[in-house]
Amino acid sequence: MGHSSVLKMICTILCVVFVPMAWCGGYSYGDDRSTTAAPKVTVRKDHKGALEEATYKHKGTTIKAVVKAEKTKEGKRGLLVFTEGPDVFLTIQADIVRRPPEKGVLMRSSLTAKGRGVDYRMHMEVLATKPDQAAVTVSTGDVTKKGVFDFNTWTFKDKSKMPGFEDSLPAEIRAKLQPFDASFAADVTHYRTTSKHMFSAKLGVPPTMPDDVRPPLPSKTASRSWLGGLWDSVKGPLCRAGCWAAGAALATACTSASVGAGAAGCGMLGAATASLCSDSCPS
Secondary structure, rough: OOHHHHHHHHHHHHHHHHHHHHOOOOOOOOOOOOOOOOOOOOOEEEOOOEEEEEEEEEEEEEEEOOOOOOOOOEEEEEEEEEEEEEEEEEEEEEEEOOOOOOOOOEEEEEEEEEEEOOEEEEEEEEEEEEEEEEEEEEOOOOOEEEEEEEEOOOEEOOOOOOOHHHHHHHHHHHHHHHHHHHHHHHHHHHHHOOOOOOOOOOOOOOOOOOOHHHHOOOOOOOOOOOOHHHHHOOOHHHHHHHHHHHHHHHHHHOOOOOOOOOHHHHHHHHHHHHHHHOOOOOO
């Protein structure tokens, strides 16, 4: 065996043993260990440039991600549905309620995911008595964890990591979602631009809010989040800013503990649902 052949064999062994398949220029999912070229993803966007559908083929089967919108009694709902051929293998649902019926609740949002081996639920609620933070509950299967999300620092107050959406997905589903990663990330960038940076899904980086939606501080020593004054007027800029804030907080909490196509899809759906909510605001 020649010197170059030996080096090639060693590099191949190191790549397979120590490096994720994607880093070696290949693609795999499920129990299939074969190395093939990364699939080409075809996307379709709406007239505003937002993602509507993304598809690719794996072994002759079409894997598809479709973004949908629904109107509910309480607000707007965004759906991200993944199919393999005719079968749905994962559905992510995001809800934003601008004016919850419960007394003293400023805003409520949630994100759930159901699929093959997937059971993820996140709930966020902002109270009128504490407008600068949201109580967050995340459940994965039978495990539930609670935390507090601070709107001023755009981080969790308890410094602990909430269960990440990406980590709740089985390896087979993560692999099926991976080709969509770049498409989802591009859509998050699109929404950040169209929202004029009122959307941020990055931990520690609060959204940029226009001056006309920042209420004055009640005193020099007390601080007040801009969210506290959003629903004082439910029209125009205040309403739209509230929608983007709700979707951004949802997306940030969902993606804070993990990275990957699942987390990117979660962040993208948070942005898409915020956009739906914003579009429904009265002038």
